[in-house]
Amino acid sequence: GENVEQHPSTLSVQEGDSAVIKCTYSDSASNYFPWYKQELGKRPQLIIDIRSNVGEKKDQRIAVTLNKTAKHFSLHITETQPEDSAVYFCAAIFSGNTPLVFGKGTRLSVIA
Amino acid sequence: EPEVTQTPSHQVTQMGQEVILRCVPISNHLYFYWYRQILGQKVEFLVSFYNNEISEKSEIFDDQFSVERPDGSNFTLKIRSTKLEDSAMYFCASVRVSNEKLFFGSGTQLSVL
Numbered sequence: 001g002e003n004v005e006q007h008p009s010t011l012s013v014q015e016g017d018s019a020v021i022k023c024t025y026s027d028s029a030s031n032y033f034p035w036y037k038q039e040l041g042k043r044p045q046l047i048i049d050i051r052s053n054v055g056e057k058k059d060q061r062i063a064v065t066l067n068k069t070a071k072h073f074s075l076h077i078t079e080t081q082p083e084d085s086a087v088y089f090c091a092a093i094f095s096g097n098t099p100l101v102f103g104k105g106t107r108l109s110v111i112a
Numbered sequence: 113e114p115e116v117t118q119t120p121s122h123q124v125t126q127m128g129q130e131v132i133l134r135c136v137p138i139s140n141h142l143y144f145y146w147y148r149q150i151l152g153q154k155v156e157f158l159v160s161f162y163n164n165e166i167s168e169k170s171e172i173f174d175d176q177f178s179v180e181r182p183d184g185s186n187f188t189l190k191i192r193s194t195k196l197e198d199s200a201m202y203f204c205a206s207v208r209v210s211n212e213k214l215f216f217g218s219g220t221q222l223s224v225l
Contacts, residue, residue, distance in 0.1 A: 032211045036155075043203060043216040044155060051211075089155060093211055099145055099168060100214055102155040 002027050002094040006103030013080050014111055021106045023090035024072040032093040033073045034100070035064060037086045044089060048075070080110045114138045118204050118217035125194055125224055133189045133220045135204030144187045145205040145214070146179065148172070155203065161187065194224045 003026045013019050025033075034049035050057045050064045050073065057064050063076040077084055090103040117136045125131050137144050146158040159169040159179055166179065176192045187206075191198055204217040 034214070043218050045216075046213050049213065098210075099157045099160045101157065104154045 002092075002098070002101050004090060004092050004101050004103040006090050006106060008106060009104065010107045010109070012109045012111060015080060015082060017080055019075075019077045019080050019084070019108055019110075021075045021088055021090070021108070022072060023074070023092075023103050024070075025092045025094075026071070027092075027094040028068070028071060029095045030071075030092045031095070033064070033066060034091050035062075035075045036089045036091065036102075038089065038105075039086045047088075077108075080108075082110050082112050084108060085110045114215070116204055116206055116215050116217035118202075118220050120220060121218065122221045123223070125222070127196060127224055128193050131191050131194055131222065133191075133202050133204075133222070135187045135189070135217055136185050137187055137204065137206035138208075138215055139185070141206035141208045141215070143167075143207045143210055144181070145207075146189045147203045147205060147216075148200040149203065149219075150200045158189075158202075191222075194222075196224050198222060199224045 004023055006023045031052040035047050036044035037047045038044045048059050048062050048064050050066050061078045066073040087105045087107050089105045091100045119134045144161040147155050149155045157170050159173045160167045161179055178190045180188045201219045201221050203219045205214050207214045
């Protein structure tokens with residue numbers, strides 16, 4: 001069935017360094033790829049998304065890249081800050097009106 | 113920004129009891145969802161609801177689960193006879209049209225004892 005693989009499961013970086021989280025998806029018809037940030041005990045919050053007709057999207061320190069040929073997309077956080085520490089989930093919609101399928105999450109720790 | 117609201121925030125129940133989790137989606141949204149998240153794990157899809165009927169459901173959503181939209185605003189998830197493994201955070205979500213930003217509620221933490 002439809003699947004989203006996410007790596008790494010945990011990531012520790014020094015404050016100010018960059019963090020990169022990668023996801024791969026199984027269905028080439030997928031057309032929408034959001035990233036969510038979840039702090040402990042809170043709801044997932046959308047931080048950035050990208051559609052299949054775009055290769056890259058940036059919002060301040062956050063960027064997402066999409067490689068449709070390879071079926072993978074990545075989240076890039078530059079100049080990381082301690083408040084970036086959270087669990088990040090990638091997700092994908094596989095076709096039409098199907099629901100979002102989430103990756104397993106990456107626990108990012110930014111060390112001051 | 114508009115919000116999806118969920119009640120209660122916490123629910124403790126005995127195994128075998130019925131629970132109803134309540135959600136009020138954003139008013140102009142058309143697609144409604146229930147997801148669950150077991151502690152430390154990923155967000156898992158349970159069911160989607162559109163045009164007053166279930167449009168898709170996962171393997172998790174067995175006969176013990178049901179959803180309802182009893183009026184124009186509420187969207188409920190019922191678990192008929194809870195099991196220990198139903199303990200999780202349950203998130204309601206809604207979207208105006210598919211392929212747009214999915215708005216999550218703040219969740220109901222269900223604990224089955």
